[in-house]
Structures are given as C-alpha cells and as structure tokens.
Amino acid sequence: MRKSHTVQIRPLHRAFFSRDPRRVARELLGKVLVREAPERLTARIVEVEAYLGEKDPASHTYAGNTARNSVLFGPPGHAYVYFIYGTHYCLNVSCEPEGQAGGVLFRGLEPLSGIEEMAQARGIEVRSTTDLPKLTSGPGRLSEAFGITRARDNACDLTSPASSLWIGEDRYRAQNVRVTPRIGITKAADKPLRYLLDGNPFVSGKGLQKRPGRVSIPQIRSK
C-alpha cells in the first residue's frame, strides 16, 4: 500500500561528501534531512555554512584533531554534533577524504513531514504558517526539532538510510542560491561561506527579524 503523498528519498553517496566543504555546502541546498523516529521527520536544507578545516580559524578543527572534533577528520558523510553555550546542539556533516578535516554546518531547514513531532520536540505551538520557522530556522532550533544530541548522533553515518539520521535527495532542484559571510563567528567572519536559498522563510536571521524597525544588515541590500 503506497501512501498517496509519499515521495521517494534516496540517500547521497559517500563520494558526495568526499569533497571541498564549499562544494558540498552549495550542493546540499535542496537536499533532505531525515530522522527515522517512530514518525519519520523530513525537512529540506535551505541554509548551511562551510568550515574548511585546519586552515580555517573559525573551524573547530583549527587546532588539530582532538577527542571532540575527531569525526571531522574521519571518513566523509558522518555527523559531527557539538554542544554550544551550555544550551544548544549543532549538526555538521564531515567532508573531505578521511584524514582531512572539513565540514558543513546545518543552519536552516524547511519542514516537510512530522511537523507535529517537531513542534513537540521544540516545546512550542504552531498556530499559523508564520510560526513554522520557529521550528527549524537556526542551528540550535533545527537540532532540537530533530532531537539531535551528541550522545545520540555524533559520528552517525548520514549516508545510510539504516541510520536514525541521514541525508537524501528527492527531485527538488535548488534555485536562487546565494552566498554570504558566515554568521555568529568572530574569526574569519569576512569569508563568504554561508549558502542559502534566497527568500526562503526558513533561512535564519531573516524572516524572523526580532524587530521590524531598522534594517541595517548590509548583506541583504544586494540585488
């Protein structure tokens, strides 16, 4: 019995991730993150950032291989989950061949299925479509919506549908790809390594502006 709205999602090959994080980040836009919970959760990737490894001052691997970041030096396509500010988890996928550091941080997802479960995990009520970005817009939020923790998901193989957490593709083609500087970092904050689908409401930082008042962010004035 096939559900009428079921869309087939195919896993990405490991070779997809065995490349420069910039390339992987760009091509991850439009792909789908899947959580095989009791109810399957799926969401489209709409915002990511590339972290380049040992030569990138903003990367966790800048100081070399440690117990915390070793997944980023391991084989590509695996989850690197870290805990930040004492409150939030963030999800990355390892890139580059084994032995070489590099990764992509997930910053924004557009929910496709399992929205009820995501709202429950986030502890919020979705009253209208304008509330949806509160579920998965931002690295900490999307991790909470998907129940991602370091204990549960770090080092998980994201190329295998047998994993609880994995990345796949349907037929969606990303459009309006845009590149901007990365957000929230203090080192190497000038490099354009943030990739997003322009205009998508699930991109963090905009569409969720705290205040309508003053739009002083220079990067959103282009075009």
Place this chain on the structure above:
DNA sequence: TTATGGATTAGCT
C-alpha cells in the same frame, strides 16, 4: 586546578 568564552536562543528593557 581554575578560568574563559563560544558556529545560540529566548525573553526582557
């Protein structure tokens, strides 16, 4: 051994 601050978010002024 102790100190510092971060790839964030929510809530208050």
Place this chain on the structure above:
DNA sequence: GCTAATCCATAAA
C-alpha cells in the same frame, strides 16, 4: 539592544 542560560574544550597557572 541586552543578557541569562549553562556545558565543556581549551588555555592559563
């Protein structure tokens, strides 16, 4: 606009 929340890797001592 500002900052508390609150853990842990890393630096300093």
